[in-house]
Amino acid sequence: MSNLLLFPIIIPLFFAVILMIFPKRLKLQRILAAIGAGVTLISAIVLLAKVDADGVQAVTLGSWPAPFGISMVSDPLSALLVVTSSIITLFVVFYSFPTIGVKREQSYYYPAVLFLMVGVNGAFTTGDIFNLFVFVEVLLMASYTLIVHGGEKPQLRESIKYLLVNIISSALFVAAVAFLYSVTGTLNMADLAVKIPQIEETGILTVIAVMFLVVFGFKAAIFPLYFWLPGSYYSPPIPILALFGALLTKVGVYAIMRTYTLFFTMNVGFTHELLGIIAILTILAGCVGALAYFDVKKIIIYNIIIAVGVILFGIAQLNQPGVDGSIFYLLHDMLIKAALFFLVGIVAVLFGTTDLRKMGGLIKTYPVLGWTYLVAAFGLAGIPPLSGFPGKLLIVQGGFEGPQFWGSIVILATSLIVLLSAVRIFIYAFWGEPVETVPLKGSVFNQMFIPTVILVAITVVFGVGAELFMPFISGAGEVLLNPSIYIDAVLKE
């Protein structure tokens, strides 16, 4: 079935439209949202199996020949990302039941989540640069409604800034597409990858490459453009924050990965060195923030910025271990960030505050929660059997093989800071003198805790069973490093 790669986009779209008809029917909303996310996940897994068996899948909408219609392309990287984002959305839906509140649930919360899923899956699957812009707008529009959903004062205040930053970056995206179109005369990514090497004046293309780095850097929160993220992500409730932290910045990271491996390879000495330096600065800036705050949400939010830097550093090396490591670390980071936000969400609910200095002694009353958090924190820092390790190992190896060996040293050193920032939450919240906790019904706790534990377990399996997943990941890395596979799959007719 050649239309299989459209299913992860169409299914949540269908369910979101259905859910908009009866916003007040709480049970039906919950059941249909869970079914929608679940069916999407199943179709994404089938798609991944298909891509793994038969190679890159491409379909051009409306049966037009490839550069003229809109191509949708599913290579191993995008299929893996679609599977991961569907897993996360499914767990966010489950985690939302006890935490988000009936009032929010009855005002189009689940449709917005599913529309966000449409945008994210579409952005991962598209093979057309303007269609990428449209899918990014779909997910941004859903994220605008989610970030202000509930209309509390901090949410209103911060969503103004979030909107403004994203409107500016979208306008720059349109301008960048305009420049690229005037230079190459095409918008299809595979066709761009064919046309760009034929252009002899690389100066203008380097300018456009940097412009795209600015555009996607706004979305991905790279070093000088990350200023909007800590404030904006702090305001919405935890399930929305987990969804944003796990998915939104990663779309920007994916877009940088795609553009910087597929078509902006004409002046690697400048563009990729710039990307490497910016990645290292991003890591350092994130580390400063992760150590500076005594607030559980702020600490994890700054860890998003660190991870973006680590992933982009691997891409900047443009060698096989670096790219493979980036892909592994990207998948790991999406899962572990969602798990960590779920965990700190439970901790924040139990203490009724996010301030670390007002917490303590939780290990006596909630030992399982404590040990789960510790496993997740070690996974984040990259302690060997867990999921953060293989990706970071490969990225560091790629850095030593590439021109920027000093970057690998910075990544190794900052891993300690990541560990410190995550373990600090453990020390403050779980050790020490017990502080009085908010009484919580056992069933509510379980409803929050079970999806969290399963998600942490998935990250553990992902780390311990890295051998199982490496074939998929090296397949994805191969397509990134040899764009001809991608081009041939799209322009085959």
Added chain:
Amino acid sequence: MEIIMSVAIGFLFMAAVYLMLSKSLIRIIIGTGLLSHGAHLLLLTMGGLGGNSPPVVADGVSISDYADPLPQALILTAIVISFAVTSFFLVLAYRSYQELGTDNMDLLRGTEDHE
């Protein structure tokens, strides 16, 4: 012609940046409007301003006379998107003026328990 358009677009971007750096929220929203106008005109200009006939198939018009239809389709898409986002932004500004009682960006800083 492209030169004149480029200069005009440059002015639009300049005015947009100036307005978006001001304190009042409504001036910022007007700035985003000018920014998207600039981006849309840039898309039209960068597609090339050649071609005298609108891209509608008609008798007696040779292919070289048609204007490039692709940028026009892109602009149409970008216009409705920016229209939707702008209307959302305006309602958000209205709601936050009701709730927070100010439209001054200097007073919209920080968090409730600011450290």
